[in-house]
Amino acid sequence: MNDVFKNRQRTSPTNGIVKAEAVYMFCKVLNKYNVNYFQDVKKLYGNDKFEKDIKAIPGQKSGISLVYFYMLAGDDHWIKPDRMIVRFLEKAIQRKVKIEEAQSILVGATNILAEKYPNITPRLLDYQIWNYERNNSN
Structure with a gap:
């Protein structure tokens, strides 16, 4: 293999x-x-x-x-709650974030952002956060 x-x-x-x-x-x-x-x-x-x-x-x-x-596989409603996403969320809400809750936090954020950015999806938000963390990590 x-x-x-x-x-x-x-x-x-x-x-x-x-x-x-x-x-x-x-x-x-x-x-x-x-x-x-x-x-x-x-x-x-x-x-x-x-x-x-x-x-x-x-x-x-x-x-x-x-x-x-x-x-x-193409579902825009999912995120990958890896260390980059969790680290970003912890900084943003100033508390520990469990992997299991990262999905619902980003879905909630997406719902709020959709008023101004109607094409935003949890997947797109995940991608933007991941890129931000990659480019700004020490």
Whole structure:
């Protein structure tokens, strides 16, 4: 598998599997749910069994990769609550932010910003925050 995906990084520093193996396992779950095209992804939204199967992959328990998958598959309502987003939110609201609440915070912010910026989506806001953090981190 490493020869195919060309990635020897681990999903987690402690007991993590090689990311290539995680990708393979993710693909197997997609196959189990008959997801062969981007259009098929929409039928997975809200499917607790699918999400449980993905989160059972070593290193995927938080669900960050799952929502990032939805986001990259074209759903503009998702964000990737990684360290860059969480760091920005913590600075903005001056308190600790849990990964699980980052989505709802950005959706709320998007709803407020939509009055002035009608084309804003959580995904676009995520992208802007990520770029800001990347360009302004020390």
